Amino acid sequence: MPPASAIVNDGNVVYDAHTNDVAPSGTELKSALLHRNLQHAPIRVIGASGNHLHLSSGRRILDSTGGAAVACLGHGNERVKKAVARQMEEVSYCHTLLFTTPAAEGLAQELISSTNGAMAKTFIVSSGSEAMEAAMKLARQFFLESIPPQPRRTRFVARRESYHGNTLGALSMSGHVARRALFEPILMDNVSHVSACNAYRGMSNGETTDEYVARLAQELDDEFTRLGPDTVCAFVAEPVVGAALGCVPAVQGYFQAMQDVCRKHGALLVLDEIMSGMGRCGTLHAWEQEGIVPDIQTIGKGLGGGYATVAGILINHRVIDVLSRGTGAFAHGQTYQGHPVSCAAALEVQRIIREEGLVDNVRKMGILLEHGLKQRLADHPNVGDIRGRGLFWGIEFVRDKATKKPFDPRDAIAMGVHEKGMQPPYHISLYPGTGTVDGRMGDHVLLAPPYNITASDVALIVKLASQVVEDFFAEQKQ
Known part of the structure; x- marks a missing residue:
């Protein structure tokens, strides 16, 4: 017999009717x-x-x-609470159009150092959905400022049974059918989806890992060809699919093969590590286990451990070099970008993770x-x-x-x-x-x-x- 929960059919728990902790009727x-x-x-x-x-x-x-x-350090960590209090005493907010803070600069340096120089810059926002939106816009701008410019690149390829966020752009990127359903008519039509890498349900009987990877790589290659290879900005995927599939990792060699397809067609590789990254999967960045470096990486959840609303993107040298030779600016900004208190909390979380091994x-x-x-x-x-x-x-x-x-x-x-x-x-x-x-x-x-x-x-x-x-x-x- 099904539980008595009132459920919105989007993969989320809304209400737990079997506890004594709900409010009285009305x-x-x-x-x-x-x-x-x-x-x-x-x-x-x-x-x-x-x-x-x-x-x-x-x-x-x-x-x-x-x-x-999210709560990668558990609840009530004293070091993080003190770091937040100190930051509130210094400055709680300033506009990043004009100013920066030691907290934001410190967090950025901590993150870039954690990649051993593989990434060049970081961009700090307040949520994973915002991070995905920023990644999409950055991918588009990269091709507009490439030499020669590639203005036809307006499309993205992601995967079915995926989830990348709740804003319209991020939800368009997502392949989670139930979460998309209500808003399907207003989602972007420039995102298409290929198969997820899910060995339990995706591999055929008798198929080897190498054969499975080759099949998925061919599917992605065929999708690029169908769309027109010079129209695709990026392929977007989660290294370990979290909420949509329940912690499904890619098989060995999958992401190397996907990156090869992206390179063949000149597209970027964007890895969504909002849920699986920042240490959750056993390396600080999940891509470290795949033998590749993405062009753009989204991060969140474990970045601040729930002590502040914070997320971000890490950007490869390849992308930054193009912008540096072009306009020298990212045409995207937000009111709470690089928020000092959020950055202070995230910086202390990351320091604890590093210092305590x-x-x-x-x-x-x-x-x-x-x-x-x-x-x-x-x-x-x-x-x-x-x-x-x-x-x-x-x-x-x-x-x-x-x-x-x-x-x-x-x-x-x-x-x-x-x-x-x-x-x-x-x-x-x-x-x-x-x-x-x-x-x-x-x-x-x-x-x-x-x-x-x-x-x-x-x-x-x-x-x-x-x-x-x-x-x-x-x-x-x-």
Whole structure:
């Protein structure tokens, strides 16, 4: 029986009806805040510390997902709080048309240094959607200022079952069918989509990894040819697909092959690391594991760890050199670009990650998390796949393990697992997602705990998450 949640069919949880932490009936109508659902108020969090959220009911929830893979240092980090307070004493805002600050300059230098000089500049904004919008505009400007100029390049190629943001440009780039549906008539018509790299569902029986990569590369090459190779600005992809597919990494050699296709046709490669980057997958930048360097990279979530609204793009020398020889400016600016308080928070988060060796801890704890989940759940009849990297893991649910047949969307399986996890005796938050198969069908939950977790934290997460899954499906069979 499906859970009693009120759900907006866009892959997001809106309301948890099975807890004692929702407001009484009618309370939402009195709220001045436009919540995700107008009929029900969401659960109220009144505090947070370490790996836990404290609810108004007095309950404590283990935040095993860092929200949406955001809280990479957990909650209430004293160093970050002090850094934000210091910045507020210095300057809380200035307009980047005229001014810069030590916080913004420091963050930029920290980020560029983290690429060992592979990237040249960074551009700091307030959200991942803004970062994607900036990346799209920068890609277009690159070709306008190239010698000779290439004004026909107005198109983008992205992948199905992807998610790149909520603004119209970023949503146009996204291939998530359900999240696009309501706004389809007003989305951009210059973005097309090719297959995702999803070995679990995309590889044919008997197909080798090399053959699969070659097939996907040919599909991208064919799409460039169909569109007209001189009309495409960039190919855009997530190194590890987060919310849309549930932590699906690309197979070995995939991104090298995709970059080769882009180079063949003169297009840029844009990697969206908003969810999978900044240490989440076991290297500070996910592309470090792919043997390539993108032309433009978007970052977010783990950049500021939730302590401030901050995201950005990292830009390759190739792109910066063209702009430097051209107008010498990026024709894009925002009011809160390079916001001092956000930059101070992000800078301190990045310093902590570097000084405390937390990316190394992500790799070590990620091995434990992978081993624990697979040992406990790999043979479960309703667990189709367990995949991920570092501390970024997804569990895909299926009705039939042999055929990989998904559940009917009306069963709301991912939501049901999430809701059960929130209840006693589990008290754990699991991030649910839908559309795992084709943008509408398919269910998964993902885990994205903080980078500073311990082996005992991992053991607890494995124990609780596995028990939730086992108990949920046992009840479904009753």
